[in-house]
Amino acid sequence: MIDRTLRIGIVCPYSWDVPGGVQNHIRDLAEFLINNGHYVEVLAPATESEDLPDYVVSAGRAVSIPYNGAVARVLFGVGANSRVRSWINDGDFDLLHLHEPAIPSLSLLACWAGEGAMVGTFHAAAKYQKAIVAIGPILEPVIEKLSARIAVSESARLTLTAHLETDAIVIPNGIYADNYRDGVSRTEWQGNTIGFLGRFEEDRKGLPVLLDALPIISRFIPDIRVLIAGPGDSEEVLEKVDPQLRNRVEFLGKISEIDKADFLASVSLYIAPNTGGESFGIILAEAMAGGAAVVASDIPAFADVLGNGQFGALFESENSENLAKVIIDLLRDETKRRELAAAGAVHAQRFDWGQVGVEIFEVYELAMVSGQKVSLTSENRSWTRLLGRD
Amino acid sequence: MKNVILFAGLAILIFWYLTFSASRLDRLHHRVETSWATLDSLLQKRAAIALEVARSAITDPATSLLLTASAYQARSADVEDRSSAESVLSGALGMMLAERESIVTKSDQALLHELEELTDKIKIAIAIHVEAVTRTQLIRRKLVFRLFRLAGKAPLPVTYEFEADAI
Numbered sequence: 001m002i003d004r005t006l007r008i009g010i011v012c013p014y015s016w017d018v019p020g021g022v023q024n025h026i027r028d029l030a031e032f033l034i035n036n037g038h039y040v041e042v043l044a045p046a047t048e049s050e051d052l053p054d055y056v057v058s059a060g061r062a063v064s065i066p067y068n069g070a071v072a073r074v075l076f077g078v079g080a081n082s083r084v085r086s087w088i089n090d091g092d093f094d095l096l097h098l099h100e101p102a103i104p105s106l107s108l109l110a111c112w113a114g115e116g117a118m119v120g121t122f123h124a125a126a127k128y129q130k131a132i133v134a135i136g137p138i139l140e141p142v143i144e145k146l147s148a149r150i151a152v153s154e155s156a157r158l159t160l161t162a163h164l165e166t167d168a169i170v171i172p173n174g175i176y177a178d179n180y181r182d183g184v185s186r187t188e189w190q191g192n193t194i195g196f197l198g199r200f201e202e203d204r205k206g207l208p209v210l211l212d213a214l215p216i217i218s219r220f221i222p223d224i225r226v227l228i229a230g231p232g233d234s235e236e237v238l239e240k241v242d243p244q245l246r247n248r249v250e251f252l253g254k255i256s257e258i259d260k261a262d263f264l265a266s267v268s269l270y271i272a273p274n275t276g277g278e279s280f281g282i283i284l285a286e287a288m289a290g291g292a293a294v295v296a297s298d299i300p301a302f303a304d305v306l307g308n309g310q311f312g313a314l315f316e317s318e319n320s321e322n323l324a325k326v327i328i329d330l331l332r333d334e335t336k337r338r339e340l341a342a343a344g345a346v347h348a349q350r351f352d353w354g355q356v357g358v359e360i361f362e363v364y365e366l367a368m369v370s371g372q373k374v375s376l377t378s379e380n381r382s383w384t385r386l387l388g389r390d
Numbered sequence: 391m392k393n394v395i396l397f398a399g400l401a402i403l404i405f406w407y408l409t410f411s412a413s414r415l416d417r418l419h420h421r422v423e424t425s426w427a428t429l430d431s432l433l434q435k436r437a438a439i440a441l442e443v444a445r446s447a448i449t450d451p452a453t454s455l456l457l458t459a460s461a462y463q464a465r466s467a468d469v470e471d472r473s474s475a476e477s478v479l480s481g482a483l484g485m486m487l488a489e490r491e492s493i494v495t496k497s498d499q500a501l502l503h504e505l506e507e508l509t510d511k512i513k514i515a516i517a518i519h520v521e522a523v524t525r526t527q528l529i530r531r532k533l534v535f536r537l538f539r540l541a542g543k544a545p546l547p548v549t550y551e552f553e554a555d556a557i
Contacts, residue, residue: 141410144414147421166521166525167521169517169518362511366428366515366518369425369427369428370424
């Protein structure tokens with residue numbers, strides 16, 4: 001175990017200004033490392049503002065590009081490249097941790113420019129795509145500079161092996177399980193309630209799938225209540241619901257972390273009907289830690305977190321009838337529901353930062369064996385000097 | 391004149407590509423060496439702990455015998471036989487750990503705890519090393535690398551048939 005203070009540089013590919021799974025993971029990881037006495041800097045695209053945590057270094061404002069079927073807020077270009085280079089040069093880091101080095105953003109630039117102990121984490125789980133295979137030869141020499149690779153889930157690992165022919169160690173994203181353990185069950189949220197959390201206006205979060213299942217569910221369970229927590233315009237969503245069922249749907253607005261723990265402890269079922277585009281099901285891990293029985297769509301990221309149905313029920317993604325059936329079955333069978341919640345609560349400990357953080361640090365230790373600091377890569381140096389760019 | 395510039399440009403490009411590829415391969419060789427050195431030292435440590443366990447009161451005489459023999463074998467095996475020797479040691483340690491409930495004294499438990507931590511590290515080290523080896527082998531098979539002998543005199547890294555679920 002290394003007990004001296006390390007200087008760790010983390011590179012975030014996506015804009016720090018917008019919330020997202022990768023950003024949250026990096027924030028928690030940085031705080032975990034700082035709490036363990038290390039010096040951490042996070043290089044991320046961000047607008048300069050006073051709200052930035054002091055460990056975040058802005059590399060400039062992000063640009064939006066369509067990537068992989070979604071809009072990604074990333075950063076690259078000549079200016080960004082020179083900022084990455086000077087950050088590495090001045091940082092005197094023992095190790096660089098690059099997130100998503102295979103997408104066109106800061107991490108790729110850092111991987112290209114850096115030399116030394118570098119760990120890469122791959123978040124995305126995608127279907128096999130010829131486009132990514134086609135850019136493989138360009139990425140290969142860059143990706144192979146990483147001393148160690150981490151994939152956040154089994155499906156992310158398979159994505160990596162299929163597209164870039166390289167293997168990775170699976171370490172899941174982390175949660176602070178303790179924050180969710182002590183949720184208090186509130187009477188107003190009890191009963192035949194099913195909970196939904198998230199930015200419900202985004203279709204890929206799958207609220208329409210849940211609302212389409214509502215007519216069937218209410219036929220069998222008339223006192224069903226759908227509790228929706230998260231930011232967004234509720235009017236617009238309600239318009240699409242059958243007027244007779246509108247009183248079955250309640251919007252709680254954006255809720256605090258403490259309310260979230262109570263919410264998860266109160267609802268009978270937690271539903272995650274997401275239709276895709278998830279890199280990891282961190283919300284499922286939180287729901288399990290909060291003691292909720294979880295029902296989720298069977299997209300790869302979710303199936304991984306739920307142990308293929310062992311720790312939460314799965315339904316066929318985008319199939320409202322199947323979702324309705326799973327919900328009705330579980331609401332009618334309290335024993336099964338409790339068993340599922342209990343199994344989930346135990347499994348959630350697997351995702352606790354206490355364990356995840358230590359595993360990541362073990363990878364750091366093995367990546368740093370040569371003991372050399374991270375520097376700018378030497379092979380380009382003579383050439384850049386020749387071209388007068390250094 | 392135009393042709394000369396074009397030719398010179400092309401020559402520079404090819405030269406750049408070759409130096410780039412050579413340093414790329416060099417880095418991979420370096421990675422294979424360091425990852426093997428790490429893995430080797432971890433395995434040596436494991437064999438040492440296995441011997442310590444064998445001498446302690448944790449194990450019965452038969453298990454002690456098995457552990458001692460396999461630990462010695464793992465330590466003295468040469469490169470080609472190393473992975474099978476280490477697998478035998480993994481098996482012996484696994485058998486011993488299966489009965490760990492019967493172990494009560496604090497110092498013995500500390501020893502086993504150390505062994506478990508080491509096992510976690512070995513798993514990661516194996517993954518890192520195997521990855522480096524396959525990458526290197528894959529690249530050295532490419533035409534450019536063979537044609538210009540970019541690997542120089544570096545020996546082709548040996549594949550180690552570590553079982554992924556060792557221990």
